[in-house]
Amino acid sequence: MARVEELLGDELLEAIRGRAAGYDEANSFCHEDLAELQAAGYLKMFVPAEWGGSGYRLQDASRAQLRLATAAPATALAVNMHLVWTGVARVLQARGDQSLEFVLREAGQGEIFGFGVSEAGNDQMLLDSRTVAAPQEGGGYSFTGTKVFTSLSPAWTRLGVFGRDDTGAGPQLVWAFINRQAPGYTIKDDWDTLGMRASQSCTTVLEGVAADPDRVFRKLPVGPNPDALIFGIFATFEVLLASVYAGIGQRAVELAVDAAQRRMSLKTGRSYAQDPDIRRHVAGAALAMDGLYPQLESIARDVDDLADHGSFWFAKLAGVKIRATETARQVVELALRTAGGSAYFRGSELERLYRDVLAGLYHPSDDESAHATIATAWLGPPED
Incomplete structure (x- = not known):
């Protein structure tokens, strides 16, 4: 099985990063990104090796999507939808359900879902x-x-x-x-x-x-159903979505560090990396991300390992999505505070990340439904 850094190498990642601003400005689809990711076998990550893929588990795919999102969140979000279906097929297959085997076979042949x-x-x-x-x-x-x-x-x-x-x-x-x-x-x-x-x-x-x-x-x-398909869609969608927003947060921390070290204070003659307020912003961003990474890894691994969380499964999955999208949004804002006014101008990577990260408000589970799901897991359903 190819390592994530082999499947999505540095050269490909930087080429994708280099196109992200242009796609955003032109409001155009990431055709070149998708073609190069296809050629690299990225869209076949869940496909078993015998059908031409990498045989990834959800935990591996989560790491890959996080890495891709550090370069181009919108490209990662688009690819997510294909990976959700192939990931669902993989989740079902691991539980003895072959009903979506054809999805994996056709993805191995180059179909895009x-x-x-x-x-x-x-x-x-x-x-x-x-x-x-x-x-x-x-x-x-x-x-x-x-x-x-x-x-x-x-x-x-x-x-x-x-x-x-x-x-x-x-x-x-x-x-x-x-x-x-x-x-x-x-x-x-x-x-x-x-x-x-x-x-x-x-x-x-x-x-x-x-x-x-x-x-x-x-x-x-119609209505709530314990079928493995519903679990598979919810689990794969929430984990991969959280991975994209974790990638945005990771990149925002990197940009904050770069800005702090690059900017110089006229007052002190030193870089802003020595300013206590800026240091607190960067520390707060890094601290927030440090809490997200292990939660994301743990949930993805539990899906792969067929862990039994019973009635708490959907609460855990909704929780990691909310934690990722909210954390990433807060971290991008701290990075903007660190970078100063230049980040407010069109064309700044942080300006684009700030707009991209706001989409996390609208993906399911949204804040209201996630809290309702978690409350029901802990307190039982509300009384009529």
Whole structure:
């Protein structure tokens, strides 16, 4: 198995870093980054070696995404969506479930998987859907609805979607993959955001697009469900997302240190690295990140090792996402205070990181749902 530093070498990392500002300024997709990551085998990290991949565990992938995000957070966020599906396949496979084996095999052949799950106004997330899943003759389904934040919009070749089928005795949530060549969907050119611009997470409108019977891989009842798929999606999504924001925080500390050492005080004639307030800012940023790294490593390792956290699993996963996004945001702000006014100008890396890190407010689990999940784990469900 290739080490993370081999899969994502210094030369490739610096090339990706060098393009990040341009993608952000032009609000364009990271085509060159994706092509080079594909060529390096980065998108096959979860794929077993016998199918052409690196055979990574979630813990390895977390380290890789953290490293990539130090150079280009938006590129890392876009790639995350492909890695979520391949990671879910890996998590299921480790638990004896081969239903997504084809995802790993096709990823080994170069297919790119997108994540068409999020819906505006759907606060039930994985537990219900506004999208209509209509059964077709032969066992396939057509899907009609709108998916938002569909990262990798210009590049995916397979899109994982889900919708609600109300035609049977009880409502079911149907999970399937559609092919890019299939008719019946539209990708809007509507990604013009504050940050994470290179991810091009455009809105996808499903207009009766069909999934073949062999691409329908799960049917679950509406509502909370102990199915391994739900755990796999939540675990992989939250850990890899937290890894991206941990990478932003790590880079912000590096930039803060560089700024403190580079800036000179007219008053004292010494670098700001000797100023007690600046030293406190840098120390606070480093201290905050030191608390995040072991939590992220521990949670990823527990997923890999099939640890049994029982009813606390979802609280732990939501917790690491909130810890990562909130910590990264606080650390970037401390780095801005350290760097001074130059960081406020367009084109500053810290200015871009500040805009990118704010996207962490909107990913599931958001602050409100995470606290509700954690409260329920510790206190039980609220009374009616």
